[in-house]
Amino acid sequence: MKPGLRLPKSAQAWRTPDFSQTLKRELEALGLDELPLQQGLSASSVALDDWMQAIILSSKETSGIIHIHAGLFYTGVVAGCSCADDPTPLERENEYCEILIRLDHASGEAKISLAQE
């Protein structure tokens, strides 16, 4: 994951009615580089980030850090033969993982990790 990830609009929207929607939008704009989608795979081997939906499960603030628990619905494909002119279509598998976000209320800096079961 990229260092120095920021979710400034979410930090700004904290404690407002727009927080969930804002955070959703910021998360859904992130991709494979910023989110642990690849590590969260369970049914496929290569994560895709084009059809991702974030669901905010819970959020609370302690000592200036907003702790967020979110679920990510996305898809992945099973990497297989990619032989020359093989027309076999790649089938998407539904994937889901949960993440924990530590969002610094003041700076908007965020650290995202895969939630351990």
Added chain:
Amino acid sequence: MNSLKHSIVFLCIGFVWLQPLYADSSPDNINHAENASQQRDIDRLRSKASSGDPEAQYQLALAFAQGKGLAADAELAAHWLRKSAELGYAPAQYRLGMRLLEGQGVKAAPAEGIKWLRRAARQNLAEAQQALGLAILQGRGAEPDKNEAKAWLEKAATQGNADAAFALGKLLMSDANPAAARPWLEKAARAGNPDAVYALARLDSAGQPGQWRAKMQAAAKLGYAPAQYDLAVAFVQGQFGLEKNPAQGALWMRKAAQQGFTRALYDLGWLYETGTGIPRDKDKAFQWYRKAASKNFAPALYRLAIAHANGDGVEKNFDTSFDYLSRAAIQGSRDAQYALGVLYDNGEGVNQDFAKAMQWYKTAAAQGDPKAMYAIGNLHANGYGVKKDLARARTWYCKAARLGLPQARKILDDPVDIDQACPP
């Protein structure tokens, strides 16, 4: 004599002690020796394959496919497989057929795949007969033909292919012919096929509870998740002659859930939520609901939507609830479709949108939801999002009333005879 004995003992000890000097058995050397031997085998195989030995060609194809003793190469594997198949070697014909059918390592060509499978099947190769039967049944590479599929599956099953016996049993079950299915399922079950044991248990579910229990427990103990789930439900509800034992039910439910069996993930959540057979624990309940929801299981998505709407065991959050509700509706939950219709109809948490409300009500109504039918009637009666049309509204009220919805009957003036009030 004694000195001779000592000399022999000394010589033996000396030999044993000296042995490492002559035969270095370090792992590197063993690997080197193995590699050299493998290389010689490959060289021999190449030579025999090049001179037209179909079995050697087949073995060489496998070596290329698996990268055993040489660099893996899917194209060369297919090349040698084809050579061997063309010389009439049945296992090669079978594997080539499967590759062409599924597009593994070669360009998919299902019709050609069927041709090769047919050749191998005619040589009485059971795996080929089974694969051919299934492919023809599914219409892959050939026109679907149930009778031909049955014939090939029967040939394979008669040779002892348990998967073919199971497939044939299932096929006969789908023809509503359980008597003909049973012997094939039993054959597969005897070979340890858990799907077959499970199918037999389900066959026995009507009228033979003792048989049901024995077979379901056998399939569950074989680790078959659907059987573990059915057994769990039977223990929780006290079915099939089992004494009600929620703790035992929870135990089997957990086993099925741990294998990722979707319904079990959801039901284990319910057992935790209600404290049935296990101590009540809402956090754990929602963890399991979320696992079921992660598989897009509509009842779990809907349950989470309701929980987040009410802050019941989870954080109260309309957006989260709405997200779960939308997913549940898309996954076919009638209740979620109706609920989305209500939100759009009333503009609760979303912009009021009668067109969207109508769309979700109609989706729910198509699944037989009387409340959605009544709501559609209201939209027509009030002209919300559509032209006001009392006749059309009445048609929808009638549909809901026929399903027994009290408010629909009331709006039709509580008719004694619904057929008279609502002519077809």
